[in-house]
Each structure stands twice: as structure tokens, then as C-alpha cells.
Amino acid sequence: xxxxxxxxxxxxxxxxxxxxxxxxxxxxxxxxxxxxxxxxxxxxxxxxxxxxxxxxxxxxxxxxxxxxxxxxxxxxxxxxxxxxxxxxxxxxxxxxxxxxxxxxxxxxxxxxxxxxxxxxxxxxxxxxxxxxxxxxx
Numbered sequence: 001x002x003x004x005x006x007x008x009x010x011x012x013x014x015x016x017x018x019x020x021x022x023x024x025x026x027x028x029x030x031x032x033x034x035x036x037x038x039x040x041x042x043x044x045x046x047x048x049x050x051x052x053x054x055x056x057x058x059x060x061x062x063x064x065x066x067x068x069x070x071x072x073x074x075x076x077x078x079x080x081x082x083x084x085x086x087x088x089x090x091x092x093x094x095x096x097x098x099x100x101x102x103x104x105x106x107x108x109x110x111x112x113x114x115x116x117x118x119x120x121x122x123x124x125x126x127x128x129x130x131x132x133x134x135x136x137x
Contacts (some may be wrong), residue, residue, distance in 0.1 A: 006008065008009050009082055012082050012087065012115070012120070012131050013078075013080050013082065015060050015093040015120050016078070016082075016087060016089055016119055017078050017080070017117075018088070019038060019113070019120050019121075019122070020036060020075045020078065020109075021075070022110075023038055023073075023075075023122075024065070024072075024073040024074070024075050024093075025036060027066055027071065027073050028068070028069065028071075028072045028073065029068055030066050030067045030068035030069070030070065031062075031066075031128075032059060032061070032062030032063030032064070032065070033059050033062075033063055035058075035059075036056075036058040036059030036060075036062055036063075037055070037057055037059070037064070037135060038121060038122055039055045039058050039122045039123075039125070040055065040114050040116065040121040040122065041054070041055050042054060042123070043048045043058060043070050043121065043122050043123055043124065044058075044059075044123070044124045044125070044126075045058045045062075045122075045125050046126045046127065047126075047127035047129070048127075048129055050060070051108060067136070070099070071095040071097065071104060072095055072096065073091050073093050073094075073095050074093065074094050074095065074096070075091050075092070075109070076092055077090075077091055077096075078090070079089045079091070083124040084115075085114060085116075086112070086114055086115075086116040086123075087112075087113040087114075087115070087120070088100050088110070088111065088112055088113070088114070089109070089111040089113060090108065090109070090110055090111075090119075091108065091109045091111070092106065092107075092108055092109075093106060093107055093109055093127070094107070100129055105129060105130075106129075106130045107127055107128050107129040107130045108127070108130070109125060109126070109127050110124075110126045110128070111123075111124065111125050112124040112127070113135075
């Protein structure tokens with residue numbers, strides 16, 4: 001029934017938006033393990049010269065670099081396309097400061113997601129910097 005499919009699509013879209021919000025919350029709290037837990041086991045994180053694959057590798061990397069309040073990612077403008085248990089999401093991220101410096105930086109996420117056991121995970125999170133890219137990232 002089409003109405004059931006539309007309802008499930010809306011539920012999935014909200015779950016994906018919440019996944020990006022949880023990601024931002026855990027980054028702001030400095031919880032690298034929590035951020036990494038949002039990735040699929042075979043997930044990938046890329047930003048600038050950084051490129052890490054596998055949930056454990058992503059968690060290890062993030063645990064070493066993110067600290068509480070170091071940056072506060074504000075994520076908006078979600079464009080989500082869902083195909084069964086796979087999805088893509090485009091969003092814009094801005095952080096007003098980075099390591100106590102202003103201005104921070106901004107860019108776009110191009111995400112691939114997978115639904116496993118009823119839960120959405122990042123399969124790939126690729127961040128492209130716009131203006132204000134920090135020199136050490």
C-alpha cells in the first residue's frame with residue numbers, strides 16, 4: 001500500500017536526520033567513540049586529507065582528536081534519497097569556531113547510509129571543506 005510506503009519513507013528520513021544530529025551532539029561533547037558508533041562496521045570517514053575506514057579505526061582516530069567544545073557542528077539543509085535499506089544524504093555543516101578560533105569552517109557532507117537491523121548507520125561520510133578550512137585538517 002502506497003500510504004504505508006510513504007509513512008516508512010518519512011520515518012526513515014527523520015531517523016537519518018536524527019543520526020546527523022546525534023553525530024553533531026557527540027562531536028560537540030568530544031565523544032569520539034560515540035561518533036564512531038554511528039558508522040557501519042565497514043564505514044568510511046573522509047575529510048580533506050583524512051581518510052579512515054572501519055568503525056574501530058574511525059573511533060580510534062576521533063577519540064584522539066575531538067575534545068568537548070572544540071567545535072560545535074551545526075548541520076542543516078538535508079537532502080535525503082532512500083532506496084530500501086540504502087540512502088544518500090547531502091547536508092551543509094558550519095562550525096562557528098574551531099579550537100577557540102573564529103571564524104570556524106564550513107562545508108558539505110555527502111553521506112551514504114545503510115539500515116541494519118532497523119537502525120541507520122553511516123556507510124560513508126565524505127566532508128568537503130568550503131571556506132575557512134583549518135590548516136591542520
